[in-house]
Amino acid sequence: MTRTDRVGRWIDAPRESVYHALVDRGALETWLPPEGMSGRIEHWDPRPGGGFRMVLTYLDASGGPGRPPGKTTAATDVADIAFVDLAPPERVVQRVEFTSDDPSYAGTMTMTWECVEAAGGTEVTVTATEVPPGIERADHEAGIASSLAQLARFVG
Template identity: 65%
Template sequence: MGRTDRTDRAGLVIAAPPTTVYDALLTPEALEAWLPPDGMRGRIERWDPWQGGGFRMVLTYLDPTGSPGKTSDATDVVDVEFADLVPPERVVQRAVFEADDPSYAGTMTMTWHLAATGEGTEVTVTATDVPPGIDQADHETAIAASLANLSSYVEAAG
């Protein structure tokens, strides 16, 4: 039961308008550039950018030593459904990792909330129903790293 009570979150103010940030959440080339955590490369295999659609991303460890993947030793494969799309305010994703290990099983919900601020866009990411095999501190660090990558990506593009 502890799994349902856990919420992982991270936030960052990004120096870009909400529409620019929202577009980076719904463009495959952008997601491949900023979503993979440090030390991983991402490739989108399926792309259906509408509510009820989603995408499949293969994440490959650049150096798999000591970082066993969830799907294979060197990869994580995640299927993501767009559960809710409210431009330019919110993207709700339901993510399922392909894994034999039951501690990574289940559907994790990631809510990306975008709010305009004087400096740009405050982006808050909230993850619920996180599989227990994913360490909370590591996960929040990874979300924060993805937000930093997103910030660099949209600021460079702008």
């Protein structure tokens, strides 16, 4: 059975600003890594059919309670992300494949970032479909919520 995770947040910024942060390399490296991680983009091709490789590194590589294991190494998550659809300023659709020897992270997850004008700002909803079973729902939703909080600070 496939799983869908969904997280939303209102952001005090125009949706054009939010959309730009979704498709700008430097912006993504700044706000996309969830709390407790840093990020680096290894290649960048911002067009439908293009994409990027994101390397997320845990700031505390020692692991421990409350921290999920890395998908690629104990300290990293590496994902190849393809842009499926870019519809400014409303939507970004991405296909995400994790680099991992663990089959529970195999497969292609689709992430849709929707930006809707709302109450003088932008309601951003992230919908992830076909989520690999190795990614715990609570961890995934907390990670997305953390990224959205950082996006709000970045564009706010």
